[in-house]
Amino acid sequence: MSLMKTRRGKWFLLLGVMVLMIAVLSGCAPSSTVTHTTEDLKNGGFWQSNVVYYFAIALDTFAEWFNGQYGFAVLVMVIIVRTLILPLTMKQVKSSRAMQAIQPELEKIKKKYKDTPEKVQQETMRLFQENKVNPMAGCLPLIVQMPIFIALYNSIYYNPSLREHSFLWLQLGKPDHLFILPLLAAATTFLQTRMMTKMNPVQQQGPMQFMMMVYPVLIFIMSYNFPSALPLYWFYSNLYTIIQNYFLYRNNDKAKLAVATAGAGSGNAKEVNLVKTKNTNARKDVTPAAKGNSSKGKKEAKKSK
Template identity: 40%
Template sequence: MDNQRNLLLAVALSFLLILGWDAAMRYVYPEASLMGGPDTEEQAAADGTATVAAPAASGAAIEGDTTAAAGPVDLDKALASEQRVRIDAPRVEGSINLVGARIDDIELKDHRQTVDKDSRPVQLLSPQGTENQQFAQFGWLGQGVSIPGAKTVWQADGDTLTAGKPVTLSWDNGAGQTFRIRFEIDENYMVTATQTVANTGEGPIVVQPYGLITRTSANASPSTWNVHSGPIGGFGDTVEYDPEYDDLAESGTYNPQGGATDWIGFSDIYWLSALVPDNGKDATPGFRSLGNNLFRADLIYAPQTVPAGKQISRTTRLFAGAKESVVLDQYEDAGIQNFGKAVDWGWFEWFVKPMVWLLRQLYDFAGNFGVAIILLTILIRGVMFPIAQKQFASMAAMKAVQPKMKAIQERYKDDKQRQQQEVMKLYKDEGVNPLAGCLPLLIQIPIFFALYKSLILAIEMRHKPFALWIHDLSAPDPAKILNLFGLLPFDPPGFLGIGVLAVLLGITMWLTFRLNPSAMDPVQQQIFQFMPWVLMFVMAPFAAGLLIYWVTSNLLTLAQQSYLYSKHPQLRAAAEKQKADQAMVKARDEQRKD
């Protein structure tokens, strides 16, 4: 009775853990709306050519980035304006808004919003007032000088910005000062903005260049315990993965204190928009909440005096694109410190990044990331095969010394310390390692975690199909049993979303447990019988690629165990004898009950 009660309690606690974990994750990290917009209208701003009394080190002095239309702005209508300079680069397209000199239209040519073939490209930057507004702006604060603002209409010297053709915007304030912004774009996702002020007036002026990124959090990807989404930046030797949007909304501002600014911006799981100063030592970084789900990251440079007849320039780069680790590492190698860490690899970066590299090589070979995961599993099991051989040899040796162990236990049953000493001496004399069976499991833990992080973070996995119904290896198995594989119009939540892969995981794990000989007591035996089915529920919400890895690993384990049993017949005999003994005990217990 006690054993049955303990078993039922273990089962109940396991399912409570599954339910509680799923509920807690949904409460703490609710899914963000992909199409949500601001809740209410934003604040009105000053007009576009206001004279600023004095430069300010605080980003709060920047005006014009909270202007809102009377209602939600239609994206296509906003982009149809003729006051735009087209962007057509190898990997991005979009436009620059001549009103305010804003980069507020960036589409990523190589990445689509969904797995559908007719899906539109990812719209990373969008005009102000649209549902997914996110834009970059470059401007000046000034002292005793009329400066351009959010409503200033700039003049362009070209109609299209390309990788080999820069475009310069200019504005004359009519008082002897000309402001220019020269935009260049490279082969990937980096825009270079060079801000120049030419003073042809009678006296000196003081200006303070700045760059900013404003975005809504309504369409941000969820920030979880192991993947950061939100404000991010590199400062000195560190990368700060904080604050969260909610924390910033509560505090109002956040000023990083890590040293010179290397870069600052906003991160989603797969996308990044960031400002990179040419000299981070005289750039003051800051994050600010603007209200109504709007947030800003800004770089404000130190004030500069422009004498009469002179000009000064300041260069800032804008990264607006996908977090492709190869591309980010190239920029880091070119001088942007810690830019590769914009991908939140975590503490195991040293292990996760080689895993991503290996998967990319296997993908280049196989042409399918699902096949690449299977090949990776085979490689891992191949590398671990010598360890498995030692494990089975140790298990065989353990079986061989069982009679001697029992004799020692009987001889020193009243002296536990001496008993332990004699057992350890027996292990040493016979060359037996009782912990050898744990080694393969311990080795697989970091491999499993590295693959898990790879599937979450590596954009190379996003929307990559495998075969049949698996169209996205980074998403859960869509063939869920409870909604009859999509025939019923609802999506089972979390752990109840059991798909075909989760069922295969449970079956293959149950078979591996059945094949292993065990000396556990009956309660432990029963726990290991239902553990595969508990894991089936736990793993159901995980990425399909992760389940493919685990199912393949289980199948290889079954094949490996069958082979090694043929090499160690004493283990097979022991396993069969143990199962026969357990069957006899079970039958005897049932007869006693009758």
């Protein structure tokens, strides 16, 4: 029960982060006073001059590398950001594998203390601490990226070059009302979440199934209402995550297969040993009997003589 509470807390936190991000981004759009150039951000507040300004400069610089294509500039931004938070992702993977490893112990705790939920919670937390498992580790990458989403959102409005730029069928400063990008962002979000449920079946129960349906819907709604540059960032980020998780988790299946093969092999070996033991015992049982019968036969032969 405590484990389920932990999982619910984790995914409700993710849902809360998404709702908070919607609220913050909705209030981040500039008022009637629109900044006309990126350099004007230097004279803005702390957030504009120290965060948004450098995001806008970075996007301008990346766009220059691709002849003014801001769509590719957003891709470079994704690669840089996701690479910087890779240590957090690795920590998440490590925690996920540790959670899988201690699952049998968690089941024992739930069965042993099924009538005392408080004891279940205490023993579960003790087990987490002993094995250095953090159930909330999966939230860290999303929480860390939240300021980046907000800064990118602001840099779109404060950067007229990006706001008016077209990339493929998109105008990056306006929502994509053709539904193409929102659908791509939602579909890759669902695929990413679905991929995680298969890679970590132990943790992906209950709340995760709920989030697997709700999270893509939230992404679709936001992608339909926000400037296209932001859902484009999500789409790129989802693709990065899918490829990353493939390489990070692909050894899981190999390890499971090796364990299963080893288990089957040991089982076959046990069966062979059992058969050998039975045969040996049978020979031991038969040999004395044969000797006894032969001796009796000799005695009867002597008597007949």
